[in-house]
Amino acid sequence: MSTAAATHEHHDHHPTGIMRWLTTTNHKDIGTLYLVFSLTMFLVGGSMALVIRAELFQPGLQLVDPGFFNQMTTMHALIMVFGAIMPAFVGLANWMVPLMIGAPDMALPRLNNWSFWILPMAFSLLGMTLLFPSGAPAAGWTMYPPLVLQTGDAFPFLIFAVHLMGISSVLGAINIIVTIMNMRAPGMGLLKMPLFVWTWLITAYLLILVMPVLAGAVTMLLTDKYFGTSFFQAAGGGDPVMFQHIFWFFGHPEVYIMILPAFGVVSQVIPTFARKPLFGYDSMVYATASIAFLSFIVWAHHMFTVGMPLAGQLFFMFSTMLIAVPTGVKVFNWVATMWKGSMTFETPMLFALAFVFLFTIGGFSGLMLAIAPADLQYHDTYFVVAHFHYVLVPGAAFGIMAAVYYWLPKWTGHMYNEKLGKLHFWLSAISVNVTFFPQHFVGLAGMPRRIPDYSTQFADFNMISSVGAFVFGFSQLLFVYVIWSCARGGQKATDQVWEGAEGLEWTVPSPAPHHTFDTPPVIR
Amino acid sequence: MTEASSPDHTLLAHIRVSANCSLTPRGAILFFGGVAGASLSVAIIFASFGMWPVLPFAGLELFLLGLALGLSMRQGQEGESIMVTDDRVVVERRRHRDTESREFARLWARVELRVARRPGHPSDLVILSHGQGVEVGRALTESARRDLYRRLADLIGKTGHVPDIGPAGQAGEKQAVNGVGIDVQQQD
Numbered sequence: 124m125s126t127a128a129a130t131h132e133h134h135d136h137h138p139t140g141i142m143r144w145l146t147t148t149n150h151k152d153i154g155t156l157y158l159v160f161s162l163t164m165f166l167v168g169g170s171m172a173l174v175i176r177a178e179l180f181q182p183g184l185q186l187v188d189p190g191f192f193n194q195m196t197t198m199h200a201l202i203m204v205f206g207a208i209m210p211a212f213v214g215l216a217n218w219m220v221p222l223m224i225g226a227p228d229m230a231l232p233r234l235n236n237w238s239f240w241i242l243p244m245a246f247s248l249l250g251m252t253l254l255f256p257s258g259a260p261a262a263g264w265t266m267y268p269p270l271v272l273q274t275g276d277a278f279p280f281l282i283f284a285v286h287l288m289g290i291s292s293v294l295g296a297i298n299i300i301v302t303i304m305n306m307r308a309p310g311m312g313l314l315k316m317p318l319f320v321w322t323w324l325i326t327a328y329l330l331i332l333v334m335p336v337l338a339g340a341v342t343m344l345l346t347d348k349y350f351g352t353s354f355f356q357a358a359g360g361g362d363p364v365m366f367q368h369i370f371w372f373f374g375h376p377e378v379y380i381m382i383l384p385a386f387g388v389v390s391q392v393i394p395t396f397a398r399k400p401l402f403g404y405d406s407m408v409y410a411t412a413s414i415a416f417l418s419f420i421v422w423a424h425h426m427f428t429v430g431m432p433l434a435g436q437l438f439f440m441f442s443t444m445l446i447a448v449p450t451g452v453k454v455f456n457w458v459a460t461m462w463k464g465s466m467t468f469e470t471p472m473l474f475a476l477a478f479v480f481l482f483t484i485g486g487f488s489g490l491m492l493a494i495a496p497a498d499l500q501y502h503d504t505y506f507v508v509a510h511f512h513y514v515l516v517p518g519a520a521f522g523i524m525a526a527v528y529y530w531l532p533k534w535t536g537h538m539y540n541e542k543l544g545k546l547h548f549w550l551s552a553i554s555v556n557v558t559f560f561p562q563h564f565v566g567l568a569g570m571p572r573r574i575p576d577y578s579t580q581f582a583d584f585n586m587i588s589s590v591g592a593f594v595f596g597f598s599q600l601l602f603v604y605v606i607w608s609c610a611r612g613g614q615k616a617t618d619q620v621w622e623g624a625e626g627l628e629w630t631v632p633s634p635a636p637h638h639t640f641d642t643p644p645v646i647r
Numbered sequence: 648m649t650e651a652s653s654p655d656h657t658l659l660a661h662i663r664v665s666a667n668c669s670l671t672p673r674g675a676i677l678f679f680g681g682v683a684g685a686s687l688s689v690a691i692i693f694a695s696f697g698m699w700p701v702l703p704f705a706g707l708e709l710f711l712l713g714l715a716l717g718l719s720m721r722q723g724q725e726g727e728s729i730m731v732t733d734d735r736v737v738v739e740r741r742r743h744r745d746t747e748s749r750e751f752a753r754l755w756a757r758v759e760l761r762v763a764r765r766p767g768h769p770s771d772l773v774i775l776s777h778g779q780g781v782e783v784g785r786a787l788t789e790s791a792r793r794d795l796y797r798r799l800a801d802l803i804g805k806t807g808h809v810p811d812i813g814p815a816g817q818a819g820e821k822q823a824v825n826g827v828g829i830d831v832q833q834q835d
Contacts, residue, residue: 226667227788230719293708297715304678305719307669332686335708336693339701346700354698369698372689638790643667 145240148232149637150217155534156239157214158527162603164206164246165520169596171199176558176592178575179585192575193261194253200264204381205288206246208515211523212384213238213295216323219530220299222628222635223317225308225644230301238294245287252277263573265370266341268355268363272348282345289334296330299323308627310646314408317626318401321408322387325415329376329383332419337373340366364429371422379418381515382482383411385522386453389475391626392525393457396472397464398623403456410449410456417446427498436495443493450486454479469621470544474525477517477552485513488563503573506566512559516595517552524551524602531609532616536634539609547605550598557591659731660802664795666786668723675720683709727783729774731802738774738781751776751803758799760792772796774803 138146147153174195178186187195217235221228229235252259257275260266266281274281303324307316316324343354344366353359355366394401401407423431423439431439457479466472488510492498501507524547532538561584566572570581577585616633627646631639670678690705721743728739736751751774759780761771772784772792783799784792 227791231715234715293711297708297712300712301715301719305668305670305675305716305723309667309669311669328682331682331708331712332689335686335690335704336701338704339690339693339698342700342704343698365696365698369693369701372693638788641788641791641794 146236148228148236150221150229150232150235151534151635151637153229153235153239154214154216154218157210157217157242160239160242161207161209161211161214161523162606164202164210166599166603167250168199168202168207169599171195171202173592173596175199176589179577180589181586182577182579182582184576187575189575190258190261193263193573194259196573197260197263198249198253201249201260201285202246203515204264204377205285205292206242208381208519208523209292210242212323212326212381212519213292213299215319215384215388215523215526215530216295216299218534219628220302220320220323221306222533222631222639223320223626224303224306224311225627225640225646226302226306227638227640227643229298230306231298234294235298238291238298241287241291241294245284245291248280248287249284252280265367265374266344267370268344268347268366269357271344272356278348279345282341285341286338289338292330293334296327296334300327300331303327308640308643308646314405315646317387318390318404318407319384319387322383322390322411325411326380326383329380329415329418333373333376333380336369340369340373364426367426367429368423371425372419374425375422376415376418378511378514379414381519382522383415385478385482385519386411388522388526388529389457389478392471392475392529393460393479395529395621395623395625396469396475397461397466399460399464400625401456402459402462403452406452407456410452413449414446417442417449421446424493424495424498427495428502440493440495444490447486447490454483465623469528470539470541470548471525471529473545473548473552474521474528477548478521478525481513481517481521481552481555485510485515485518488513501566503571504566505562505570505572508572509559509562509566512562516559517555521551524548527606529621530628531606532620533628533631533633533635535610535613536616536632537609537613538616538620539605539613543601543605543608547598547601550601551595554591554594554598558588558595559591561585561588561591657732659733660729661731662729662795662798663726664729664784664786665726666722668720670720670723672720675716679713679716682712722786725786727785729783729799736774736803738783740781740783749774749779749781753803756803758796758803760796772799774799 144152144156147156174187175192178184178192217229220226249259255276257277260271260274260277260281262271262274266285271278271281303316303320313321343352346352347354347356347361353361355361355363357363390401390407421439421443423435424443427436427439468476488506492501492507492510528539528544565577565581565584565588568581570577618632619629620633621629627640627644628635630644686705686709690702693699693701724741724743726741728737728741730737730739731753734753736753736756738749738751740747740749755776757775759773759775761773763770769789770792771782772795773780773782775781784795787795
């Protein structure tokens with residue numbers, strides 16, 4: 124007897140044209156949709172960042188009025204978090220998780236289609252507010268009341284857009300978690316799964332735990348504004364600080380939702396180009412789970428300045444510092460994997476190395492912010508902006524770029540242009556540091572975040588930062604070109620693509636056929 | 648899906664179709680219980696502080712997770728066995744704990760692939776005779792379902808086509824050249 128096809132739902136059969144993309148239930152098509160959508164949002168959100176940096180190029184108000192500046196900061200964050208980073212990782216999961224676990228598709232393919240198509244609707248709702256006379260939301264992505272309750276006509280659009288983004292994320296997470304738990308190929312035990320799959324399993328778990336909290340929080344904002352409730356209105360007996368607790372109970376795990384899959388990508392890329400198995404696989408899994416657990420008990424480090432008992436400050440300070448331990452385990456393991464490896468430095472590896480180095484810088488500045496008495500000085504300064512951009516740009520975004528270069532030949536069947544890939548890397552890696560490193564200095568010197576004008580003492584560093592931002596922004600057009608040209612043609616990719624690559628995804632042809640693993644492989 | 652062909656002259660092929668499930672029912676309950684326990688604990692704590700709107704969202708989400716997990720698990724409990732002999736086609740369908748058996752005369756039986764009218768929906772693969780039919784291959788992907796259709800068309804014939812009713816050895820050889828998704832191995 125031998126084993127063959129099985130799936131848990133039904134499939135499409137190739138409509139063509141626009142209908143193929145509207146109705147597809149194939150995990151590879153949906154993965155492509157997510158990735159293209161997130162790249163588009165990355166460019167839109169990036170353009171908004173350039174508006175911000177253009178205004179901050181010099182002190183004084185040059186280009187935009189302060190109201191519009193605030194709209195740009197808010198929209199930039201919402202678009203980058205919910206429109207660029209998260210969908211990119213869901214896209215990578217859609218493409219790669221079934222291939223990596225030997226499943227023919229996601230567990231619920233039609234649900235998968237809906238999860239994606241909710242996203243463009245959500246961002247249309249959010250984006251159209253820029254055309255409103257009262258403008259787009261401008262109270263920051265954290266939506267703190269009472270400020271956010273002063274938003275004009277855009278307010279309900281913001282709330283419903285956030286709800287839709289949440290629904291999309293939750294449906295995606297449910298699909299991924301069920302796929303990983305129930306559709307692994309025979310023989311693929313949990314501790315045989317590739318690290319990318321592991322990190323996504325834990326990420327999906329985080330999403331399921333925190334998304335209801337966000338949904339509840341924004342619903343309470345809505346009822347406070349339109350239905351006379353007083354969850355967060357002090358005048359009616361509510362507590363605005365409670366919103367901050369609720370938001371950051373969601374918001375801190377959200378940070379890990381954006382970084383854990385990048386950990387997974389780097390854990391795939393480094394062993395491939397070091398030509399060695401990942402050092403300490405089990406400890407990597409446990410470290411990821413530990414980080415996920417700790418992410419639930421550190422939220423109030425975002426709000427030391429609202430005032431809290433000393434015991435609370437100490438608890439949140441020490442628990443935050445504790446995260447450095449499993450994160451340190453991961454960084455150690457990546458370095459140990461490279462130790463005495465036969466390393467080569469193709470573009471995915473370059474992005475992975477930059478990730479390890481620069482994410483660690485973001486981690487260290489996070490440790491500085493965790494120190495409660497010091498945070499009273501750093502809070503709401505550009506130091507915080509520098510910190511989280513080090514985590515999210517050379518962290519999450521470089522992780523995504525490493526993944527795209529790593530798996531692009533498998534997706535398209537062609538090798539990308541290595542010279543252009545490396546040029547993209549060096550432009551990005553240098554400019555990202557030129558952009559964000561000076562922000563540490565202006566922050567430590569006291570420049571507040573979210574301001575369109577600033578004291579002249581900060582002028583030089585801001586000018587450098589803006590130059591770096593424009594170089595970084597325009598170098599991403601090179602990224603688009605590399606992907607586009609690779610999709611159109613180029614040197615034929617082999618099935619294995621990379622000499623040191625191991626895993627089920629490299630056993631299927633390049634490009635991966637529309638249907639793979641109708642016959643589940645047996646893992647030994 | 649598993650299949651075996653018999654060297655004897657009665658059994659031409661025995662095809663078994665079932666979904667691959669890596670989670671046991673007990674494992675699924677434990678997993679769901681763990682997620683539900685954590686999620687509800689968070690929601691109840693917030694509700695106790697007056698933030699009760701978190702609770703219905705958590706409930707709704709867990710309902711969806713349970714539904715998704717249940718649907719996925721149910722696929723694993725379903726299965727089909729299609730036995731083709733030189734004169735009979737016997738289809739046994741397992742749905743949860745029930746087993747339904749249908750028998751057709753091989754010369755009268757036909758296989759039909761009914762393409763779905765709505766995009767995104769799967770085709771229906773049906774074995775029928777005298778106006779009576781039974782759907783098979785529900786757990787398969789569309790491509791594997793089409794492979795099974797070609798396989799069954801070879802074995803029992805499609806509408807407007809008479810199958811080869813030669814000796815079993817010849818039928819066995821035909822099975823061996825089938826495409827993706829159906830592997831053939833001689834029975835002991």
